[in-house]
Amino acid sequence: MNATAVLHSEWIKLKSLRGTAGSLLAVLLVTVGITALAFATIGRSEADNAGAEPVYDAFYALNFGQIAAITFGATAVSSEYVGGALRVSLAAVPRRGLLYAAKAAVVGALALVVGVATSFTAFLVGQSFLGPYAIGLDRPGAVRACLGAGIYLALMALLAAGLTTVLRSGVAVLSILIPFILIVSFVVGDVAGGAADFLPDRAGQQILHEHPAGTLGAWSGLAVCAAWAAAALLAGWWSLRRRDA
Template sequence: MSTTAVLHAEWIKIKSLRGTLLPLLAVFGATLAVTVLAFATVGRAEADNADAEPVFDAFYALNFGQIAALGFGTTAVSSEYVTGALRISLAAVPRRGLFYAAKTAVVGAAALLVGLATSFAAFLAGQAFLGEHAIGLGHPGALRACVGGGLYLALMALLATGLTTLLRSGVAVLSLLIPFLLIVSFVVGDVAGGAAQFLPDRAGQQILHEDPAGALGAWQGLAVTAAWTAAALLAGWWALRRRDA
């Protein structure tokens, strides 16, 4: 099969499987819903706080969107292991490198498009409730954060894709990543101090700050997350090459 045909086949899998498509749509839906709920209720009160950080606070709901992004990256791979469809896929595309590259490319592209739409929509929707406290895309760091937020969500989806290919279990990956992002990362941050800024979520979210603190700047932090993602994808590629379907 040609590269174009393989890419098209992977896109068909994503849009035709409800278990894969719904997490992708939930990236946008969950983030926007939490944004509207939070900013409509306590948005103005928090914006008037002396410690408020208007750019970073605008992306509060991305903490929920990234869980959906992990779910999308996981199910895009695990569905083939669960149903046994991987054997059919590899029979149709014996070149495992082409198969894996096409899958990660389609997952990454879909997550990036939805991630960018999510990031911009969440920012603009939140500001609509802040009245005189609202900021625009021209505010220092705001446009960078919107673009970076979309990139961050795509990287998290690809991180899950690589780990799922390595472990061959979506349940195992989500059981590992979700507690890590919601609990372990904060505990390690309190204990390890500066070392915690190199964790994938904390490093990547530096892009959401107007003035990032610590050793990592905005784009350097996102590069650290990209390095974690690349390592996971390479590990997944190693596992796919060496193991039977």
């Protein structure tokens, strides 16, 4: 099978899996829904705080949306390890590198499209509740943050996809990544100081700040997050090549 045919087959796989499609849709619904709820209730009072960051605060719900993005990446790959599906995939596409690259490309492309749509929608929905405190896309750093947020969600999905290929279990990856992002990252940040800026979530979210502070800048932080995702994908490729199906 040529590359185009393999990409098409991976697209058919992902859209036909209910759990995978649901987790991808959840990226949009969770992020926009929590944004609307938070900004409708406490948005104006929080916007009036002296230390408020209008651009960064607009992406508050991204902390929840990234969980759905991680789930999408994990379930997209873990489905291959259920019921011997990987053996069937390899029978159709014996070139493991091609199969793996096609799956990563489809996962990344879908996550990027949904991520960018989610970030722009969440930004605009949130600002609609702020009245005089609202900012627009013409605010310095706003468009960069929206685009960067979409890329960040795609990178987190790819990070999860790579780790799932290594561990062969979506449950194991979710059990590691979600507590790490929600708890461990903040604990390490309090203890390790500047070194924590190089963790994937903290580095990637530098793109959301209008004026990033710390060791990394906006795009360099996103590049560090991309390096984490690339390392996970490389480890997944090595694992797929070396192990039996």
